[in-house]
Amino acid sequence: MDAEDQRQIRVLLVDDEPLVRGGLAMLLGAEPGIVVTAEAGNGREGVAAARCGIADVVVMDLRMPVLDGVAATRELASDGFVPGNNALPVLVLTTFDGDEQLYAALRAGASGFLLKSAAPGSLAEAVRSLARGDGWLDPAVTRMLITQFAGRTPDVLPAPAELSRLTRREREILAIIATGLSNTEIAAALFLSEGTVKTHVGRIFAKLGLRDRAQAVAFAYESGLVRPRLGP
Incomplete structure (x- = not known):
């Protein structure tokens, strides 16, 4: 050790x-x-x-x-x-x-x-x-x-310039992060290896200047990338 x-x-x-x-x-x-x-x-x-x-x-x-x-x-x-x-x-x-x-x-x-x-x-x-x-x-x-977020996010939000830095796959993964899934769960959902997902997550954080998943959730909703879905 x-x-x-x-x-x-x-x-x-x-x-x-x-x-x-x-x-x-x-x-x-x-x-x-x-x-x-x-x-x-x-x-x-x-x-x-x-x-x-x-x-x-x-x-x-x-x-x-x-x-x-x-x-x-x-x-x-x-x-x-x-x-x-x-x-x-x-x-x-x-x-x-x-x-x-x-x-x-x-x-x-x-x-x-x-x-x-x-x-x-x-x-x-x-x-x-x-x-x-x-x-x-x-x-x-x-x-x-x-x-x-549903009570605070406007119905229409312009996508910030930061989102244009992400690839389509990175946007997809960021949207899934916003649901609270782990890297392992994201990998299973997208049929990717956990290592690949971890690499994508690292690039997302670097491109957007995010420190962790909590900030990623906030960014995903406040940018309008995802919308709150409430109810059944």
């Missing part, structure tokens, strides 16, 4: 409920290769702790006093937040009943979204995904985001 494999993923927990933070800390602390380095009770404390360079991933609640999760995420996800890093990846925890702040958190730069009711193992998977530079979109959260 090399030094890269041995390096632990440092996690900062930001939630105003001590019991919730404690439970999350226990779950993550039991996972190999993950260590909770700090906890914060509101967004302002979380931003201050993150500035100390003690975290690789931030797990963030949305509704908190002093500074809410959206505002804190905006600061954490900004370029150059920590010297030597472009931004800190933020995993947003949300409830199933449709948090109105989801869209705002996505626009603020959150890299992942996970339901608080998700299986315990999903939390560690999401943290590892963000630490690798990938995003994490719970399928149920994706449906909630689409619902919110």
Whole structure:
């Protein structure tokens, strides 16, 4: 095992409920290769702790006093937040009943979204995904985001110039990403190898200046490449 494999993923927990933070800390602390380095009770404390360079991933609640999760995420996800890093990846925890702040958190730069009711193992998977530079979109959260896009996206949107940079296949894959499918699922749907899909996704991100799948979902809907489809 090399030094890269041995390096632990440092996690900062930001939630105003001590019991919730404690439970999350226990779950993550039991996972190999993950260590909770700090906890914060509101967004302002979380931003201050993150500035100390003690975290690789931030797990963030949305509704908190002093500074809410959206505002804190905006600061954490900004370029150059920590010297030597472009931004800190933020995993947003949300409830199933449709948090109105989801869209705002996505626009603020959150890299992942996970339901608080998700299986315990999903939390560690999401943290590892963000630490690798990938995003994490719970399928149920994706449906909630689409619902919110439906209420915000105009009926007619001009395709931005950025879309012209993509090939037909890349546009097709971007549209599928917007549904929340993984690379493996996209590969199966298009009868491609997973490696080929991964290459296409990397090119899409590079051409559009996207950091992760969460940003790709936002771009796909806001550009008008795809339209929200609600109902049966």
